[in-house]
Amino acid sequence: LIVGAGDDAAVIAAPDRRVVAATDLLIEGRHFRREWSGGYDIGAKAAARNLIDVAAMGARPTALLIGMAVPGDLPASWALDLVKGLVAECQAAGAVVAGGDTSGSETIMLGVTALGELGGAEPVTRGGARPGDLVALAGAVGSAAAGLALLAAGASDRGSASGSASGSGSGSDRGAAAPAGDHPGLAELIAAHRRPRPPYQAGPQAAAAGATAMIDISDGLIADLGHVARASGVRIQLATGPLTAGPAVHATALAAAADTVGASWLDWVLTGGDDHALAATFPAGTPLPPPWTVIGEVVPGSGVTVDGVPWSGAGGWQHFSVSS
Amino acid sequence: LIVGAGDDAAVIAAPDRRVVAATDLLIEGRHFRREWSGGYDIGAKAAARNLIDVAAMGARPTALLIGMAVPGDLPASWALDLVKGLVAECQAAGAVVAGGDTSGSETIMLGVTALGELGGAEPVTRGGARPGDLVALAGAVGSAAAGLALLAAGASDRGSASGSASGSGSGSDRGAAAPAGDHPGLAELIAAHRRPRPPYQAGPQAAAAGATAMIDISDGLIADLGHVARASGVRIQLATGPLTAGPAVHATALAAAADTVGASWLDWVLTGGDDHALAATFPAGTPLPPPWTVIGEVVPGSGVTVDGVPWSGAGGWQHFSVSS
Numbered sequence: 001l002i003v004g005a006g007d008d009a010a011v012i013a014a015p016d017r018r019v020v021a022a023t024d025l026l027i028e029g030r031h032f033r034r035e036w037s038g039g040y041d042i043g044a045k046a047a048a049r050n051l052i053d054v055a056a057m058g059a060r061p062t063a064l065l066i067g068m069a070v071p072g073d074l075p076a077s078w079a080l081d082l083v084k085g086l087v088a089e090c091q092a093a094g095a096v097v098a099g100g101d102t103s104g105s106e107t108i109m110l111g112v113t114a115l116g117e118l119g120g121a122e123p124v125t126r127g128g129a130r131p132g133d134l135v136a137l138a139g140a141v142g143s144a145a146a147g148l149a150l151l152a153a154g155a156s157d158r159g160s161a162s163g164s165a166s167g168s169g170s171g172s173d174r175g176a177a178a179p180a181g182d183h184p185g186l187a188e189l190i191a192a193h194r195r196p197r198p199p200y201q202a203g204p205q206a207a208a209a210g211a212t213a214m215i216d217i218s219d220g221l222i223a224d225l226g227h228v229a230r231a232s233g234v235r236i237q238l239a240t241g242p243l244t245a246g247p248a249v250h251a252t253a254l255a256a257a258a259d260t261v262g263a264s265w266l267d268w269v270l271t272g273g274d275d276h277a278l279a280a281t282f283p284a285g286t287p288l289p290p291p292w293t294v295i296g297e298v299v300p301g302s303g304v305t306v307d308g309v310p311w312s313g314a315g316g317w318q319h320f321s322v323s324s
Numbered sequence: 325l326i327v328g329a330g331d332d333a334a335v336i337a338a339p340d341r342r343v344v345a346a347t348d349l350l351i352e353g354r355h356f357r358r359e360w361s362g363g364y365d366i367g368a369k370a371a372a373r374n375l376i377d378v379a380a381m382g383a384r385p386t387a388l389l390i391g392m393a394v395p396g397d398l399p400a401s402w403a404l405d406l407v408k409g410l411v412a413e414c415q416a417a418g419a420v421v422a423g424g425d426t427s428g429s430e431t432i433m434l435g436v437t438a439l440g441e442l443g444g445a446e447p448v449t450r451g452g453a454r455p456g457d458l459v460a461l462a463g464a465v466g467s468a469a470a471g472l473a474l475l476a477a478g479a480s481d482r483g484s485a486s487g488s489a490s491g492s493g494s495g496s497d498r499g500a501a502a503p504a505g506d507h508p509g510l511a512e513l514i515a516a517h518r519r520p521r522p523p524y525q526a527g528p529q530a531a532a533a534g535a536t537a538m539i540d541i542s543d544g545l546i547a548d549l550g551h552v553a554r555a556s557g558v559r560i561q562l563a564t565g566p567l568t569a570g571p572a573v574h575a576t577a578l579a580a581a582a583d584t585v586g587a588s589w590l591d592w593v594l595t596g597g598d599d600h601a602l603a604a605t606f607p608a609g610t611p612l613p614p615p616w617t618v619i620g621e622v623v624p625g626s627g628v629t630v631d632g633v634p635w636s637g638a639g640g641w642q643h644f645s646v647s648s
Contacts, residue, residue, distance in 0.1 A: 111435025
């Protein structure tokens, strides 16, 4: 950071003469609810969504710019928690808050832009997957969607946004206090919804290991693998065996959550996007650094198959329903 | 632009290993009104606000990232005009649209981030003004504020946003069609409100000429010179004679507008910010390239004086009222 907040613009180092940039709007009622998450978690999540987009190009996040619009009657402690969450997630990703802008509005709105640097590596786009490549995953899938379903089913009564009002500023631990249900894993799922833990370092790691394509899982695993398949002109064959047995899927907790709310936990795994995992393709035989885990392969064709069955490709978690 | 829209993030060239970045939120009802401006002008203005912030550091704008949230019932032609306006203003500033993100919302919201490159020059902050420096201005002041006052006084009946509905896509000329009042300059003032014309090139020009401090006039001339005075630890003496006689002030049109709405035109000049002019300080004796015009000088002390009278410094156009 060469010039920080307080001037007309920030100046940020771009050591290899390129800058990676991603932007996003988050709107109260659309992307978050104050009754389900405190300011700290919402700030952390807003930062995470953009920082992982930068990592998904193979870059190291360096800086975050924030436009923030809040109602005049928003409690100052809530706004302060929001900023704390943004700053904390920046630090978790190795980046800094470089600047921003504030204004008034009826509901809370955040415009977040993340910048990053490639460290001399080539950017990893969605379009480079080739037949024969491995498909691998880093980070969790399904946890945040399960946490949201638990909250929607009424699990928000305890361990919810009230934790933020206490001013602790460490909202990410709140979900663990008193979750609904008996299984201890349910608290972790709710925490995963409130504050995702994207695998930032796995992005540059994949680029260094020779990843041919990469994407942030934000629309859901199937939908986002579909984006890679389309951009690369290939078919992706997903195998649920290694996927559900691997570290990305917290199967026991998901099964307990599915029992609690009467849903299919495989739905969450295949179509939930809010964990912000990374998926990437690598040439066959590439030794994958942890946490990267093989979940499928690239073949000629188009679209995505799940255990050999072609997927309709209709979209992400919002549009998809299947019985497991 | 190395990787453009359609991937997780854009990759933009940063030839001198630094990137300049500014961000802003624009919200319907707060920053613009659909009844006073068409989509094209609102898009152009949203881009202009951020691109000039980058130029105010001495940088050349290179790229724009856009987060856009619109209601589901927004006419597609309006949204298309908005994008056209964003793209056109980018081109006017020498930049490209590098990427973005769309979502739904109750009202229109734009999150705009501009990037730029310094071409090897040092960034020009607000904090470098020294006693003895000249104070100079590039671009218009007062015009947009006068245009807004005309619209608020009912001059919007003709030549208004209806021009956009016709699908012409060239909204910037609409104000000229049929303005309220008799003076032909009034149409230009309304056009200046709808689509400001910031002096992008004057930013890098000032940096090359040795500017010691620079700022975008967005809060109003007095308020923004006050920001420079505070950041630099100096007093700025503004002289209204050279200011109002110079190219920044369209005095005849402003006087006609003031007559029409019963306001003081000097108020608009001193406190109107929406033209997005640039103010900068230069070492005494610096030959200033046009359009830079001397409007004052830097002396020891604090705050801003206008023709020798200390200014209260209470703020920008929203809070200031004086009889002329």
